[in-house]
Amino acid sequence: MKVKMTSLMVALAVSAVSVAAWASTPRNEPITPIEPYVSDNPAMVQLGKKLFFEPRLSMSGIISCNTCHNLSRGGTDNLVTSIGHGWAAGPVNAPTVLNSSLAIAQFWDGRAADLQEQAAGPIEADIEMAMPHTLALDVLNSIPGYQDEFEQVFGSREITLDMVTAAIAEFEETLVTPNSRFDQWLLGDDGAITEYELAGYQLFKDSGCTACHNGAAAGGTSFQRMGIVQAYESTSPVEGRYSITGDDADRFSFKVPTLRNVEYTYPYFHDGQAKTLEEATDIMGQIQLGRHYTEEEIDKIVAFMKTLTGDMPQLTLPMLPPSANETPRPDPFR
Amino acid sequence: MKVKMTSLMVALAVSAVSVAAWASTPRNEPITPIEPYVSDNPAMVQLGKKLFFEPRLSMSGIISCNTCHNLSRGGTDNLVTSIGHGWAAGPVNAPTVLNSSLAIAQFWDGRAADLQEQAAGPIEADIEMAMPHTLALDVLNSIPGYQDEFEQVFGSREITLDMVTAAIAEFEETLVTPNSRFDQWLLGDDGAITEYELAGYQLFKDSGCTACHNGAAAGGTSFQRMGIVQAYESTSPVEGRYSITGDDADRFSFKVPTLRNVEYTYPYFHDGQAKTLEEATDIMGQIQLGRHYTEEEIDKIVAFMKTLTGDMPQLTLPMLPPSANETPRPDPFR
Numbered sequence: 001m002k003v004k005m006t007s008l009m010v011a012l013a014v015s016a017v018s019v020a021a022w023a024s025t026p027r028n029e030p031i032t033p034i035e036p037y038v039s040d041n042p043a044m045v046q047l048g049k050k051l052f053f054e055p056r057l058s059m060s061g062i063i064s065c066n067t068c069h070n071l072s073r074g075g076t077d078n079l080v081t082s083i084g085h086g087w088a089a090g091p092v093n094a095p096t097v098l099n100s101s102l103a104i105a106q107f108w109d110g111r112a113a114d115l116q117e118q119a120a121g122p123i124e125a126d127i128e129m130a131m132p133h134t135l136a137l138d139v140l141n142s143i144p145g146y147q148d149e150f151e152q153v154f155g156s157r158e159i160t161l162d163m164v165t166a167a168i169a170e171f172e173e174t175l176v177t178p179n180s181r182f183d184q185w186l187l188g189d190d191g192a193i194t195e196y197e198l199a200g201y202q203l204f205k206d207s208g209c210t211a212c213h214n215g216a217a218a219g220g221t222s223f224q225r226m227g228i229v230q231a232y233e234s235t236s237p238v239e240g241r242y243s244i245t246g247d248d249a250d251r252f253s254f255k256v257p258t259l260r261n262v263e264y265t266y267p268y269f270h271d272g273q274a275k276t277l278e279e280a281t282d283i284m285g286q287i288q289l290g291r292h293y294t295e296e297e298i299d300k301i302v303a304f305m306k307t308l309t310g311d312m313p314q315l316t317l318p319m320l321p322p323s324a325n326e327t328p329r330p331d332p333f334r
Numbered sequence: 335m336k337v338k339m340t341s342l343m344v345a346l347a348v349s350a351v352s353v354a355a356w357a358s359t360p361r362n363e364p365i366t367p368i369e370p371y372v373s374d375n376p377a378m379v380q381l382g383k384k385l386f387f388e389p390r391l392s393m394s395g396i397i398s399c400n401t402c403h404n405l406s407r408g409g410t411d412n413l414v415t416s417i418g419h420g421w422a423a424g425p426v427n428a429p430t431v432l433n434s435s436l437a438i439a440q441f442w443d444g445r446a447a448d449l450q451e452q453a454a455g456p457i458e459a460d461i462e463m464a465m466p467h468t469l470a471l472d473v474l475n476s477i478p479g480y481q482d483e484f485e486q487v488f489g490s491r492e493i494t495l496d497m498v499t500a501a502i503a504e505f506e507e508t509l510v511t512p513n514s515r516f517d518q519w520l521l522g523d524d525g526a527i528t529e530y531e532l533a534g535y536q537l538f539k540d541s542g543c544t545a546c547h548n549g550a551a552a553g554g555t556s557f558q559r560m561g562i563v564q565a566y567e568s569t570s571p572v573e574g575r576y577s578i579t580g581d582d583a584d585r586f587s588f589k590v591p592t593l594r595n596v597e598y599t600y601p602y603f604h605d606g607q608a609k610t611l612e613e614a615t616d617i618m619g620q621i622q623l624g625r626h627y628t629e630e631e632i633d634k635i636v637a638f639m640k641t642l643t644g645d646m647p648q649l650t651l652p653m654l655p656p657s658a659n660e661t662p663r664p665d666p667f668r
Contacts, residue, residue: 053406062401062417072387072654083396083666087421264656267663276659315651320406322598325610329601332417 026186030210031218033183034099034260034310037176044153048171050318051164056139058129060085061330065122065168069097071315074264075175080272085130086333091238093272096265098312099258101173103220108254108270109241110223115169120161130334133161139328140164145321177261177310185307193307200304203297208289217258218308225253226270229290232283236271263306277302360520364544365552367517368433368594368644371510378487382505384480384652385498390473392463394419395664399456399502403431405649408598409509414606419464420667425572427606432646433594435507437554442588442604443575444557449503454495464668467495473662474498479655511595511644519641527641534638537631542623551592552642559587560604563624566617570605597640611636 026033039045051057052065068082068090069075075096077083082090092108100106106118122128123136140146140159147157154163182201184192193201204210215221223241226232232252241250254270262268267275274280281298285291293301323329360367373379385391386399402416402424403409409430411417416424426442434440440452456462457470474480474493481491488497516535518526527535538544549555557575560566566586575584588604596602601609608614615632619625627635657663 055404055407055411060417061413062411067396070389072652073389074656077389077396078657079395079664079666083394087666089666266657275663278659312653317649317651318406319646322408323412323600325612329609330413332413332421332423 024188027188029186030205030214031182031186032216033186034102034176034178034180034216036178037101037174039170039174041153041170043149044167044170045174046171046318047149047153048167048169049315050149050320051168052171053318054320056320056323056327056330057123057131057136057164058085059131059135059330059334060129060332062332063129065097065119068094068122068128071097071175071313074098074261074312075100076265078266080267082128084128085126088127090127091236092270093267095257096261097172098175098177099217099220099260101176102215102217103255103258104222105255108238109244110255111244115172116162116165119165119168119172135328136164137161139323142324142327143321144324149321175313177312180260180308180310182304182307183310194303196300197303197307200300200302201307204301204304207285207291207293209284209301212256212288213259217260219256219258219260222256223250223253224256224288225251227252227287230287232287234269234271234273236273238270240270259305259308261309261312263309277305281305358522361522363520364539364548365516365520366550367520368436368510368512368514368550370512371435371508373504373508375487375504377483378501378504379508380505380652381483381487382501382503383649384483384654385502386505387652388654390654390657390661390664391457391465391470391498392419393465393469393664393668394463394666396666397463399431399453402428402456402462405431405509405647408432408595408646409434410599412600414601416462418462419460422461424461425570426604427601429591430595430599431506432509432511433551433554433592435510436549436551437589437592438556439589442572443578444589445578449506450496450499453499453502453506469662470498471495473657476658476661477655478658483655509647511646514594514642514644516638516641517644528637530634531637531641534634534636535641538635538638541619541625541627543618543635546590546622547593551594553590553592553594556590557584557587558590558622559585561586561621564621566621568603568605568607570607572604574604593639593642595643595646597643611639615639 055062055064057064063085068077070077075098076094079094081092082094084090095108101115104110106112106115107121112118112121120133123131124133137159146159150159150163151157153167181192212222212224213219226240239251241253242248244250262277266277267273268277268280274283278298281301282293285293389396389398391398397419402411404411409432410428413428415426416428418424429442435449438444440446440449441455446452446455454467457465458467471493480493484493484497485491487501515526546556546558547553560574573585575587576582596611600611601607602611602614608617612632615635616627619627
């Protein structure tokens with residue numbers, strides 16, 4: 001849940017962001033600045049952080065949300081596709097959790113409406129955390145430290161899946177990255193980005209990239225077909241939104257990924273096949289816009305995209321409460 | 335490296351520990367209080383922290399030191415034995431990294447003389463991080479953020495293994511847990527532990543446990559044979575210190591584990607076969623001391639051991655610098 005920020009709250013919570021800047025109207029651009037998020041329930045955020053780092057939500061006892069959405073690494077694992085239970089390779093590239101609250105839906109194919117719905121999925125997915133929800137709840141319900149904390153946050157010592165995912169989602173809501181140099185520019189600071197970077201943005205906008213990469217996350221506002229002008233060649237078997245809607249028009253349609261902190265979230269695309277920002281830009285130009293960017297144009301656009309790196313969340317590593325004697329133990333080889 | 339603390343430094347760095355308490359002489363007991371550690375090289379500590387959380391030191395790109403020595407969980411993974419590259423099961427239980435600087439040597443069999451020597455091992459071990467040191471250095475040397483930081487700390491942009499392990503070790507030196515209730519009692523606060531817990535300590539001491547579990551870490555000061563009075567039955571093939579010295583007298587001899595924060599470091603023993611503190615205490619009594627503790631005696635000793643939980647290190651999650659385009663990428667299935 002979000003509360004309207006007062007100047008004081010912003011000053012206290014996000015001192016790096018100029019309050020004065022927020023008082024001004026941003027430039028009229030298709031990409032909009034990220035607002036700092038101030039939760040009205042800090043206790044739920046703290047609980048959600050613990051659960052985000054909690055490997056006991058996995059059957060093996062070593063995989064947590066943070067394994068694939070590593071908050072030391074831009075909220076992703078920088079693998080082509082993730083590694084899950086039993087060393088299984090996942091089908092798609094792990095999207096960053098940073099600014100994921102700004103997206104219209106969750107997962108590449110949008111099969112979860114929001115962060116809370118999303119959080120339940122990987123816990124029980126066989127090739128991710130492989131943990132039946134009932135067992136995950138048995139584990140949490142056996143740990144006195146969690147019973148106390150859920151009671152404090154939800155008023156109940158009987159922990160349910162809805163509470164678990166609500167807390168994780170509330171923590172994830174805080175994972176926005178305001179104050180990028182591009183946002184400083186959007187908010188009126190002409191010197192925040194260089195002329196070269198600005199020229200990159202102009203080219204990015206003029207060639208049509210902002211048709212999809214727009215809004216506060218510079219993406220995440222729509223589903224788009226991968227390969228509008230020219231087919232995208234991939235060995236990946238996933239078919240995107242088609243697998244949800246069954247509508248032929250949705251085949252190879254994916255949620256447009258955010259470009260925020262994109263220098264941290266390599267490799268790129270749903271199949272993780274673009275190793276560098278330059279390669280990703282080149283391919284996007286060709287298959288989405290029918291345009292062959294020159295090397296210099298690509299360099300310019302990449303320079304712009306690197307101005308989208310914002311302030312990463314400053315997090316204290318959570319301390320997880322110890323299991324009790326009766327807590328079910330992990331079973332990595334199950 | 336450690337510097338002599340001034341009162342001011344202690345007050346600044348470890349405000350939770352009473353300076354006044356440190357001015358007094360601890361009680362004359364076989365277990366001694368843990369001193370806070372203040373590094374004279376905070377920049378090296380910060381670099382070491384990044385490397386400790388750095389999954390790019392593994393071939394898969396997802397295993398870091400923190401995977402098995404999880405600082406959210408008492409510095410261990412709470413598995414019977416750890417899971418490494420390719421989902422391999424390790425041969426022994428991961429010892430906690432907390433207070434490991436206080437031990438006479440590293441690893442259960444003491445095969446590394448100190449933390450720096452230890453740090454190199456798991457990086458290249460096939461069933462742990464599976465990363466040849468040369469490749470690990472190629473990765474680090476290709477990352478501008480690391481080049482800058484190593485230059486700042488070591489005065490060189492050419493990163494060597496010695497620098498990497500020195501920084502990790504310096505970070506690990508900071509991972510001590512002072513200010514446990516037992517230490518408060520040692521330093522003169524009679525009310526810091528209950529009479530029941532004190533009775534547990536008396537029994538622990540009088541039955542001979544402190545012959546091995548002594549010093550600041552309540553362990554780590556000697557190697558001891560597992561099964562002095564009665565053989566320890568284990569399916570584990572490891573033979574302890576014998577595999578280093580080749581001396582028959584060292585067969586099944588292991589470094590005595592620390593009891594600091596022991597309520598967090600389950601399961602117990604080199605093979606991780608004791609699930610609970612009660613079970614571990616019962617077995618130790620029988621095989622090391624020839625003593626069958628009653629249930630009440632075990633309960634008392636366990637109550638004492640839980641007073642050994644100290645202040646966990648408060649750590650800000652490090653932000654790892656992004657790879658460059660030319661950085662070698664992880665290869666989880668190699």
